[in-house]
Amino acid sequence: MKVFQGRRLGAIEDFAIEERASLPPGPGQIRVHVEATALGFVDALVMRGLYQVQPSLPFIPGGEIVGRIEAVGDDVEGFTEGQRIASWQFGGGLAEQAIVSAASSVAVPDALDAAGASALILDFLTAYYGLFDRGQYEAGQSLLVTGASGGVGSAAVQLAYASGGRVAALASGDAKIRHVAGLGAELVLDYRNPDWRADLKTRYPGGIDRVFDPVGGALFEPCFRSLAKHGRHLVVGFASGDEIPRLPANLPLLKSGELAGVDARYLGESDPARVRTILAIIFRLAERGRIRPVIDQRFALSDAPAALRALASGTRIGKIIVTP
Incomplete structure (x- = not known):
């Protein structure tokens, strides 16, 4: 089978299409014929060796995998050959076949195509876990989303609106502003406008109940200052690339507010059953048309280098999808 792998971490040029023998699934594992793999910000960090966890080598990028089951290992129950499943793991998706863990896999409804299902996996899992598990977000509450045109930001907009x-x-x-408005946001502000906080306060004079923040950087403190009393600021990531921000300790006191971290990787390691439950909910919502995947571009496996370069595009709106 063909795989896109690197024998060392670094630049995209350190990775190439190679031939590798097909492997049988071990106990608790499933071998799938890969139909689609979604790429995101984390994939680029791992390939460059900048992620907090270093993969074993050789490494195949792409952890948001959708495919048809070819074979199941011992002790695997509830899955059958030919079934379409989704799985989220630490790489392996940029290949014609992938070995995935049954514990991290969930069935994909027939109504969803493979590319669309793959585009939902990590971003919507992170957004759902952040909003409802960590944020205790409820209908009627106000929410401010930073980086709202990005993958996880746009997922949070859709889930909150739904x-x-x-x-x-x-x-x-x-x-990007038009795109986010089309996802259900009732107010979309250009953060480059120095008066954005004043415009926000005009619409929400009592403050914002929750902040969903995958950006950090210079927006971090102004967003926390925009919270209502008893508000909660969800720290999802630092996509701005700036220095990790700090918050004056008196602000949580003045707001009676909270900071809550959102780490989907920890959720996957500590509670895979919850991951499966959330993904099943997300797929049902998509099947009913309550949310929708946002795809920017699709690439063949042979064009994997171009797909990874597309991740860095400042005009990108939505996921990058690779199909064998």
Whole structure:
């Protein structure tokens, strides 16, 4: 089978299409014929050796995998050959076949195509876990989403809107602002405008109940200052690439507010059953048209280097999908 792998971490040029023998699944494992793999910000970090966890080598990028089951290992129950499943793991997806853990796999409804299902996995899992598990977000509450045109930000906008929330969002540029408004945000502000906080306060004079923040950077403190009393700021990541921000300790006191970390990787390691439950909910919501995957570009496996370069595009809106 063909795989896109690297024998060392570094630049995209350190990875190449190679031939590898097909492997049988071990106990608790499933071998799938890969139909689609979604790529995200984490994939680029892992390939460059900049992620907090270093993979074993040789390494195949792509952990958001959808495929048809070819074979199941011992002790695997509830899955059958030919069934379409989704799985989230630490790489392995940029290949014609992948070995995945049954414990991290969930059935994909027939109504969803493979590319669309793969585009839902990590971003919507992170957004759902952040909003409802860590954030205790409820219908009618106000929410401010930073980086709202990005993958996890746009997922948070859609999930909050689908649950009956009032969504404000920060983005930049007319195209991204229009896109976010189309996902259900009732107010979309350009964060490059120095008066964005004043405009936010006009719409929400009592403050924002929750902040969903995958960006960090210079937006971090102004967003926390925009919280209502007893508000909660969800720290999802630091996509800005700036220095990790700090918060004056008196602000949580003045707001009676909270900071809550959102680490989907920890959830996957500590509670895979919860991951499966959340993914099943997400797929049902998509099947019913309550949420939708956002795909920017699709690439063949042979064009994997171009797909990974596309991750860095400042105009990208949605996921990058690779199909064998």
